[in-house]
Amino acid sequence: MNEYDYIIIGAGASGLLLADAMLNDSFFEHKKILLLDKDLKDTNDRTWCFWEKGDGQFETIIHKRWNSIHFQGEDVLKRTEINPYSYKMIRSIDFYNHYLGRIKESSNITFVQEAMLDINELATEVTVKTTNNSYSGKYIFNSLFNYKMATEQKKYPVLQQHFVGWVIKTEKPIFNANEVTYMDFSIPQKGNTRFMYVLPYSNDTALIEYTLFSEQLLPKAEYEAAIKEYIADRFQCKTYEITEKEAGSIPMTAYDFRERHTDRIRYIGTAGGWAKPSTGYTLMSTTKKIPKLIEHIKKGDPLLKMKLKDKFWFYDMLFLDVLQHDNANGHSIFESIFNTLRPQKVFKFLDEETSLKEDIVYINSCPKMPFIKALFRRLF
Structure with a gap:
């Protein structure tokens, strides 16, 4: 049996960023870490986009940036600069090359191209069976997402x-x-x-x-x-x-993915509910959650105790309730927001960096009745 302290399943954004965070923290210097993925990660299979103020941690691999955005609806047309933000794009091949290059040079992280077939949790370890081998780890971080993880419940759309x-x-x-x-x-x-x-x-x-x-x-x-x-x-x-x-x-979805976690298995990235429910943007959300996860690991806290619910989760839940109930009029919500607010205000809210006072301004820019009805459906 190949034994490791930590096994990361999936070398996408969350898996690579978690592995890199471990690589940069002396706490993990003498830990044995395995990174598994079914692919070599040698093709440009996606792009990641996000907005950000100034320079950030991905500057060396930014493929393109823009300083203006265009929003258009039935009765709205806005073209505006977004300073101090810029809108940035990363090609996945550049992301893979950068982070896998660093990982492959490390002495304690091993990247293996194998597809995971099964996970079995025991009292003191978790075994992972792949197409070619079996591995054991004290803790598993799994980024593989399946829609059944969310659709088997009916509480949240x-x-x-x-x-x-x-x-x-x-x-x-x-x-x-x-x-x-x-x-x-x-x-x-x-x-x-x-x-x-x-x-x-x-x-x-x-x-x-x-x-x-x-x-x-x-x-x-x-x-x-x-x-x-x-x-x-x-x-x-x-x-x-x-x-x-x-x-x-x-x-x-606003479904709480913590229900899938155990003391030894933690889902990360989209599989962990790290995609912002109202927008689907995941990369920058991941960069904010990785440090919190690292601190949980270092403190020895149970992995399932890392909470994601807050006021923004509640806002997103109501928004998705509105979309599910009347999907045809979703455009009217976005048109109302962008017609009322500068994009900088929208970005700050979506980054979950606003105060309650700022939240009220954002909420007031939305059509009121759909959200009031959604709130009453939740309460009653």
Whole structure:
């Protein structure tokens, strides 16, 4: 049996950031750590985007940043600078190369490419069976997410932020390389909350994503037809090369994933409920939760005691209740917010850095009746 102090399952953002945090803390210097993933992590399989003030911990691997955003709805059109924030993008291949490079040079962290098949928790250890081996660890940190983890309960709605994106290169310069289209709700809603998201890499190259907040996925052809129509209508462009494609689904739920934790197994990342329920943004949320998790480990606290519920969790829960009850009018919430508030105010609230006084300003920018009804449904 291959024995370790800690086993991290999944070398995505949360797994790599946890491994790197352990690498940088002397407490783990003499601990034996295993990082498992079924893939080599040698392809650019996704992008991570976030907003941030000034420089942050990812500056060396930022692929592109923007200082302005564009928001559009049926009756709202805003183009504005977001200083002191900037909107940043990381390509996953750069993220993998950076963090795996550091890990592979370490003496106490081992990266193994094997798929996990089963986990068995015993009194003093946890055994992990993979396609080729069995490993034992005192503690397991598992980032592998399955929607059944959230959908087996009925107390909280489970929506999906699902999307398909194309990176296209055009013959002529048709994009504003300095501006992100953060949300464009001017497209047909078709009974759901639907918007377009555009990240221009240059004046002739951009990632264009068709994104929905809803319970069910669409047939792939429907996403791609919507992207094609949007490029033709918005940019008056019919000739372009598709250089990359991506697709994904991020859970949107206020379900408390701590119910899945045990004293020796802790779920992290999306599997641990680290994705912000109302937006799906996970990377910066992960950077805030990793230090808290590290402190729990060092103190010897039970892993299941790390709590995520606070006032922002409650706000997100009501928002998702509203979307589940009337998904077709989700666009009106975002239009009301961006029509009333500067994007800096929105970002601060979504970063969960606002005071109660600031929260009230944000809440007052939303349509009142849907949230009042959602609150009463929760109470009664």
